[in-house]
Amino acid sequence: MIKQTNSIFDPIFRWVTLSGSLFILVTVIGILLTLTHGALPSLEKFGFGFLSSSEWNPYTHEYGALSSVYGTLVSTFIAMLIAVPLALVIALFLVELAPPAVSRLVGGAIELLAAIPSIIYGMWGLFVFAPFLADHIQPKLAAIAPGFPLFEGPPMGIGLLTAGIILALMILPFITSVTRDVFMMVPSIVKESAFGMGSTTWEVTRKVTIPYGIQGVVGACFLGLGRAIGETMAVTFVIGNSHKISASLFAAGNSIASTLANEFTEAADDIYLAALIELGLVLFGLTLVLQIIARWWLHRTAKRLGAVR
Amino acid sequence: MFGIAMLGWILGTVLLKGAAAINWEFFTELPAPPGLPGGGLANAILGTLYITFLAVLIGVPTGLAAGIWLAEFGKDSKLAESVRFGANLLMGTPSIIIGVFVFVLIVMTTGHFSGLAGSVALALIMLPVIARTTEDMLVLVPSSLREAALALGVPRWKATLGVVFRAARTGLLTGILLAVARVSGETAPLLFTALNSPYWPSSINEPTANLTVTIYNYAMSPYDDWQTLAWGASLLIAVSVLGTNILTRTILWYRSR
Numbered sequence: 229m230i231k232q233t234n235s236i237f238d239p240i241f242r243w244v245t246l247s248g249s250l251f252i253l254v255t256v257i258g259i260l261l262t263l264t265h266g267a268l269p270s271l272e273k274f275g276f277g278f279l280s281s282s283e284w285n286p287y288t289h290e291y292g293a294l295s296s297v298y299g300t301l302v303s304t305f306i307a308m309l310i311a312v313p314l315a316l317v318i319a320l321f322l323v324e325l326a327p328p329a330v331s332r333l334v335g336g337a338i339e340l341l342a343a344i345p346s347i348i349y350g351m352w353g354l355f356v357f358a359p360f361l362a363d364h365i366q367p368k369l370a371a372i373a374p375g376f377p378l379f380e381g382p383p384m385g386i387g388l389l390t391a392g393i394i395l396a397l398m399i400l401p402f403i404t405s406v407t408r409d410v411f412m413m414v415p416s417i418v419k420e421s422a423f424g425m426g427s428t429t430w431e432v433t434r435k436v437t438i439p440y441g442i443q444g445v446v447g448a449c450f451l452g453l454g455r456a457i458g459e460t461m462a463v464t465f466v467i468g469n470s471h472k473i474s475a476s477l478f479a480a481g482n483s484i485a486s487t488l489a490n491e492f493t494e495a496a497d498d499i500y501l502a503a504l505i506e507l508g509l510v511l512f513g514l515t516l517v518l519q520i521i522a523r524w525w526l527h528r529t530a531k532r533l534g535a536v537r
Numbered sequence: 538m539f540g541i542a543m544l545g546w547i548l549g550t551v552l553l554k555g556a557a558a559i560n561w562e563f564f565t566e567l568p569a570p571p572g573l574p575g576g577g578l579a580n581a582i583l584g585t586l587y588i589t590f591l592a593v594l595i596g597v598p599t600g601l602a603a604g605i606w607l608a609e610f611g612k613d614s615k616l617a618e619s620v621r622f623g624a625n626l627l628m629g630t631p632s633i634i635i636g637v638f639v640f641v642l643i644v645m646t647t648g649h650f651s652g653l654a655g656s657v658a659l660a661l662i663m664l665p666v667i668a669r670t671t672e673d674m675l676v677l678v679p680s681s682l683r684e685a686a687l688a689l690g691v692p693r694w695k696a697t698l699g700v701v702f703r704a705a706r707t708g709l710l711t712g713i714l715l716a717v718a719r720v721s722g723e724t725a726p727l728l729f730t731a732l733n734s735p736y737w738p739s740s741i742n743e744p745t746a747n748l749t750v751t752i753y754n755y756a757m758s759p760y761d762d763w764q765t766l767a768w769g770a771s772l773l774i775a776v777s778v779l780g781t782n783i784l785t786r787t788i789l790w791y792r793s794r
Contacts (some may be wrong), residue, residue: 234769241694242610248602249611249620255661256623259630266641336786337541343782344547345722347749348771351756352547355554355764369681397543458631460725461753463593485633485725492640492729508637512630519629523622 270502291503299481306392342401350465358385410444450522555772596660602673624665650743655731670712722751
């Protein structure tokens with residue numbers, strides 16, 4: 229009789245929930261397989277040359293990913309260059325210096341910044357920030373270093389530099405909040421013993437908090453990098469969308485995601501579509517590798533910190 | 538300080554430019570051709586609501602189920618570990634890739650863009666987030682509650698849905714709300730699944746108007762009145778997304794006190 233209360237619904241319940249879980253795994257594997265399948269015509273036609281050719285011509289059916297990959301890497305690099313130091317400073321301020329009320333307020337603002345949809349960053353970037361950059365910042369950069377190839381060309385406001393800065397703004401809240409959490413994990417007893425030996429706040433920060441948290445920070449950066457690389461809308465608005473590679477950061481470029489956003493609905497023939505899907509595959513592969521490295525790294529760090537304590 | 542300044546700058550712009558576009562027509566009328574006065578985005582507002590609603594219908598039950606399994610059955614098993622890993626990967630996948638995936642899977646096989654494809658894309662983005670928050674929330678529920686229910690002879694499914702869920706309901710609700718807020722601002726996965734349309738949404742098998750793709754198209758257009766509409770739509774999206782965020786955080790904050 230007792231057995232009966234374990235109604236027949238229990239196994240069903242178990243299977244239903246299990247299938248929900250398996251669905252997640254199937255999706256991840258499905259993305260990989262589907263994209264590879266969709267990209268087959270292009271994979272067969274261009275082989276490895278796809279990655280090294282910067283030709284992108286729908287009329288002659290020649291496609292290469294180099295300019296998109298270049299744009300993705302450059303804009304991401306600029307974003308990291310700006311966002312990482314800034315995020316470090318903000319996180320340290322929040323953890324070490326700020327009074328709790330300020331810390332909560334700024335922390336909240338940063339989390340809201342992370343919740344703003346990317347298309348709004350894009351609108352703002354195109355209509356407000358790009359003109360601002362063209363009028364005030366870019367001419368100055370060009371004047372500081374005349375003839376320097378990175379800052380050559382007309383200050384149009386849109387281009388790789390702008391895309392990089394907007395990306396930096398977008399990943400800043402993310403990196404900041406992870407970094408803050410990592411610094412909070414530093415056991416207060418370690419900090420207090422340093423203070424007890426007469427260290428100043430600066431010394432504690434530099435010699436205790438940072439070395440303690442540095443690995444977690446690296447992991448946070450990898451996660452931020454993974455986000456920046458795949459960011460679409462904000463970049464599409466301000467990068468200029470050109471398939472030319474140029475040394476200047478003022479020049480228009482494109483990224484993998486912006487190319488997909490711009491051209492996917494225009495792809496008229498199969499090989500064009502396959503080339504775009506292959507671009508998607510490249511991007512997916514890139515984020516997959518970054519994710520795996522980041523997770524592995526954070527996991528290792530968490531273990532290490534646990535062991536120290 | 539810098540964070541607050543940037544937040545203020547961005548929101549200030551959206552508020553100023555967007556407020557100019559918001560009026561009665563904005564919520565009630567179809568878009569007008571460029572140059573003609575008036576016109577609104579009623580179809581896009583309705584379309585966004587309905588794509589998001591369908592996405593919730595697909596994504597939330599699946600995500601809840603996955604979360605339940607991870608917390609109640611899978612626990613530390615190898616399979617559960619791989620599911621968690623898969624969910625993390627899926628969370629980190631750029632949303633445009635999800636768009637390409639759904640395009641190949643649904644749009645290419647059915648031969649046309651559709652609102653349904655857009656909903657599926659959004660549901661896939663929601664899925665891992667809901668699964669992981671559900672798991673986190675369920676794990677927090679003390680085992681004694683579960684055991685007490687089971688000891689009374691309640692079957693497992695009833696114990697989970699009736700007792701454990703009830704104990705975790707605030708957390709689950711906020712998790713779902715945050716996930717919905719996140720996807721309602723997504724553009725990239727809709728670009729080539731739901732596409733866009735100047736008409737009222739009529740069937741899930743047709744291209745469906747939605748706010749975010751409309752913002753993208755109108756902002757890129759050379760017409761002033763379209764750009765104004767785009768700002769209005771941005772304001773609407775920003776207010777609803779941030780509003781949901783603040784609301785859920787306030788709820789959580791009150792609960793944690």
